[in-house]
Amino acid sequence: MPQYFIEAHQSGCFYEIWINGILGYAHYQNVGMANNAIPINENILKSGFQEVTIKLFPLGEIDGKEYTTLTERTRFTLEIFKRDKATPWEGLDYDVVHNYFAPTTTGEEAGPFAHANEPMYEETFTFNAEVPYELIGWSNSQVIEGQDDIEQEVLNFYKEYADVIQNQDEEKWAKTVKNREQELFKSVYYNDKSNEDLKKRIAYFTNTFDNEFIEKMPLDKYEITFSANGKITTLKSLDYPGESAFSFKENRNRSNGERDKYIASHYIFLHKPNGNDKLEIIR
Known part of the structure; x- marks a missing residue:
């Protein structure tokens, strides 16, 4: 009974995480460094490669100052992990399947954010998941974007x-x-x-x-x-x-x-x- 989670960490930005086209989590609170582990199985239709899109946004107005673009101090990392839902959750009883950090100028996680001065940043990557079910979901759906009315x-x-x-x-x-x-x-x-x-x-x-x-x-x-x-x-x-x-x-x-x-x-x-x-x- 594999259960998949995404845990994100951010500083200096707001963010959204989309899993296979569904918004999994949105963080728009100015609370400094924050992290949240979110279950994502409902957005995994079947085993194979899953698509994750992260969108980073500036903080807006803070203490009378307006931040309309991302800064060099923007940080965003996430970890995708899985655990067996059929067994008790004990400490760090899970397997990491993917790590990600927003690009920096140095290529190191702690370096300056590589897309400073931009109004938002978006990136998509994939990871492999194995689940014992198959869902129809939106796999056989029409393209409705652009349809009249x-x-x-x-x-x-x-x-x-x-x-x-x-x-x-x-x-x-x-x-x-x-x-x-x-x-x-x-x-x-x-x-x-x-x-x-x-x-x-x-x-x-x-x-x-x-x-x-x-x-x-x-x-x-x-x-x-x-x-x-x-x-x-x-x-x-x-x-x-x-x-x-x-x-x-x-x-x-x-x-x-x-x-x-x-x-x-x-x-x-x-x-x-x-x-x-x-x-x-x-x-």
């Missing part, structure tokens, strides 16, 4: 999806997310119904449909993006960098037993399977 189709989908949540139409919601959830069930939880993380995921969705108050939120000012060679699209927020442009307001249970209103933001990655003219959620 595709942006309006995306906006219509978001509106309909928001209506499903607000109207508590659980049956329609289940049909809408069925393919995504089935592939996560297979690739992340290995069809293990006793998995505690899976139980938490089910509890989260159940809580959404058990809430007595859910309110649609208007889309943020957005940027429509295409990835996976034009097969996948999503709306990124321009108001809140790193977040989805889609959100809704719901009640949530707090640890003290009280309830409060909470704005939930979720990325929705859409595609069109071959032979289908309608957008569907794939991640």
